[in-house]
Amino acid sequence: MRIDSVKSLDSAAKTARKQREKIKTEVLVCAGTGCLANGSLEVMEALQSAVKKKELDVKLALGLKTTGCHGFCEQGPLVVIQPKGVFYKGVKAKDVDAIVEKTLVGGETIERLLYKDPNTRKRVEQYAAIPFYGKQQRIALRNIGRIDPADIEDYFAVGGYAGLAKALDKMMPEDVVDEISKANLRGRGGGGFPAGRKWKTCRNAPDEPKYVLCNADEGDPGAFMDRSICEGDPHAVIEGMIIGAYAVGAHAGYIYVREEYPLAVKHLQRALDDARERGLLGENILGSDFSYDIKIARGGGAFVCGESSALMKSVAGEIGEPRAKYVHSVLRGLRDMPTVLNNVETWANVPWIIAEGADKFTEHGTKGSPGTKAFSLVGKVKNTGLVEVDMGVTLREVIYGVGGGIIGDRPFKAVQTGGPSGGCLPEDKLDLPVDFDTLTDAGSMMGSGGMIVMDDRTCMVDTARYFLKFLVDESCGKCIPCREGVHQLHEMLEAICRGEGKPDYIEKIEALSDVIVKASLCALGKSAPNPVLSTLRYFRHEYEEHINERKCRAGVCRDLFEFKISEETCTGCGACVKACPVDAIVGELKSLHVIEEPKCTRCGACRNVCRFDAVEVV
Amino acid sequence: MTDKTINVQINGQVHQAAPGETILEVAKRAGVRIPTLCYHEALESVGACRLCTVEITHPDWKGWKGYVTSCLYQVEDGLQVETDSADVREIRKTLLDLLLARCPKSDVIQKLAAQYGVKSTSFKENEDDTVCILCGLCVRVCAVKGCHAIGVGGRGIEKLIAKPFNQPPPDCIGCASCAHICPTGAIPFEDVNGVRKIWGHEFPMVRCEECGEPIMPEKQLAFEANKASLDPSYFTVCAACSQKKTVQTIKTAFDMRSIGVADEAPAGR
DSSP, rough: OOSSSHHHHHHHHHHHHHHHHHHHHEEEEOOOOHHHHHTTHHHHHHHHHHHHTTHHHHHHTEEEEEEOOOOOOGGGEEEEETTTTTEEESGGGGGGGHHHIIIITTTTOGGGGGOOTTTOOOOOGGGGGGGHHOOOOOTTTTTTSSOOOTTTHHHHHHHTTTTHHHHHHHHHHHHHHHHHHTTTTTTTTTTTTTHHHHHHHHOOOOOOOEEEEEEOOOTTTTOOHHHHHHHHHHHHHHHHHHHHHHHOOOOOEEEEEEETTHHHHHHHHHEEEEEEEETTBBBSSSGOOBBBBEEEEEEEOOOGGGGGGHHHHHHSOOOOOOOOOSTTTSSOOOSSSSSEEEHHHHHHHHHHHHOOHHHHHHHHOOOBBBSSSEEEEEBBBOEEEEEETTTTTBHIIIIIIIIIIIIGGOOOOEEESGHHHHHHGGGGGSSBSHHHHHHHHTOOOOOEEEEEEETTTTOOHHHHHHHHHHHHOOOOOHIIIIEEEEHHHHHHHHHHHHHHOOOOHHHHHHHHHHHHHHHOOSHHHTTTTTHHHHHHHHHHHHHHHHIIIIOOOTOOOOOOEEEEEEETTOOOHHHHHHHHOOOOOEEOOTOOOEEOOGGGOOOOOOHOOOOOOOOOEE | SSSOOEEEEETTTEEEOOTTTHHHHHHHHHTTOOOOOOOTSOOOOOOOTTEEEEEEEOGGGOEEEEEEEEOOOOTTTOOOEEEOHHHHHHHHHHHHHHHHHHTTTTTHHHHHHHHHHHHSSSOOSSOOOOOOOOHHHHHHHHHHHTOOOOEEOOOGOOEEEEOGGGGGTOOOOOOOOOHHHTTTTTTTTEEEEEEEETEEEEEEEEEETTTTTTTEEHHHHHHHHHHOOGGGGGGOOOOHHHHHHHHHHHHHHHHHTTTTGGGGGGGTT
């Protein structure tokens, strides 16, 4: 059924909303990758059969729906019951009968399935009352968890494609560019380049054809914002791209998505097919004389293909290596034609800005960085998951407010932002507002939004070594400073972590990093020394301890410390004895335990299980 | 020079350039030496070795300066280039130090590094004895030739110049352009008894009809003739004999003219 005018889109939305209104109770089962892995599909199947058996769907006007990621992945599988807003976590198929009987039929909540706030130790019944959700502000993630991503009608019902309709019906392409410029939407992929300026340059470029692309090649370890959007709200991305294409005058585009995101690929493909069938993509969109179509280009999982020029080469079927961008890709991009490339999150913001207006967007965030930013909050934080907050909130609010603080209430040591080429910020930077410029000034960067929290048991030298190893593996190898230089940086860090660091290594690392930053071909190389430079800036003493004293006080670099059980604090509970995989701990119950050093592999299992912090690093 | 001549300052001296020219091209013409490894004037530049990095600034840039590869950066009016500043020398020195760690056995790299004061590498030396610096000239020349026989494989430190499926490349014609263009002599080949050995192939060679010396692999001859739409018999003599033959022809013509035969030729010839 083709929607050939703005008017018929309105009526399709009205019909979809009416359908939804008939449903009195809606059960939303998270089917994001995290919950799927935890068995949420089995939960859904059990729900379906239980409901069908009792014909509850008719009796209670019940709607069952699988949705995209709710964000609180750590607590999954998640089930939300609307309109009451009851939030169940860790739901298994065996819990379904109870949910049907007690909650759906009986109207009561099941205590044991409710979320327990680790700080107040109280069960929380309401979705919105959970600090993890309550402190968030969702624009890019606005529909995720609320709609069925595989159902275009559901997207219509929440105002989907209204932004596109407004753009095509009421705005000239230049007006769209101006609106995005006014909103000062900055690229969410890491660079923070103003999208409006990019679009304008592309629009004014003389060459044809023009392309509008989406970067869904999210490659930072621990980052999953873009994946979640593609999985949970693919139409938002597609709608954003169509609006962008209308604004710059493009008629073809690609979504470059990594093959390792099978669910994202599936949902995007489904959404593209559905949109095309409805006349929202392809020839004469919504009956206008504007045409634009999108294909999916699947990437093989090279981190460097997230770099714009490498991405465009990969889309064109060439080896994904960056080129020098003395002429910007917005003028000479895909197939040497003017190209706008924005990432998933940026595109997902676009329909909202057009529909709601730039002024409403700039109510959020800071002057220099308006709007919100999605983060994947991971590491040693109590609430890990997908988070969207206003720009300008402090790191502390994200980590302690939304994230609930550090696991086990251990001391905070550092937060790593910006992915592998970002940096680590120490505790005294926790009150910095999170926006593009502040994080860069502090020696880290916004990046695409990975946020890894580290506690006092993290070794910063080892952390830098880990990220450099990633970059050594992911360097395309085209230019010498990145290929050979980052490799040699990594060799030196390996040596330091083994206790073989030489006194001049810090100086050598800094000098080599300086050349890598100045001489590398692309942004990946230029930012590759960031992990080591930012840890050197804030945690220099750890490097010095590793090199001069051969000590790793965090207890990570195995050649540089020993574990010892404290005589004062050990209660002789025996937990460490049980945990030790190599039987290196001896001691009777209720008497002091002792680690037999020659046997100990320093795996840290004893330290992790000890509730009295009796296992010390010496 | 076109009418839109632009002025570029290189090491304090003003030089004229045409729009679209790179810093390297202008510097070469001006006699300013900039070291390169992955550059060849017949091929598209890629900026892989970074050795030709120079420092640039502009009166309009409010004191900002940057480092760009001169093989790729196109000049603009008023551009100020330093090709041998302390920073540039430091960059080149480090790059050559890194290359020397990768290819300690390469005499080309050793010599170049010595020019920047690097006698031995300060980094961890590579254990194998490769002299390939992965500049990619071989792959580019092979593509321009129209063969695409070799490519690059892997990435990062594991990157290598690769044959498809690590077998003798089926599209190789044995022309050895790759070996000739390689700045460090990393691609071995030999001509023995009228057979060229390269990339695991053994190509029989066509011999010169005059002197009997091998000219080129039969496969290359067929390829070149086809590409130039010439009869393969066009290539039956070697370059030296062809030269000799031409000289002989001219000489004969000259001799005939001197004995008056040429006067009978039609006017205007």
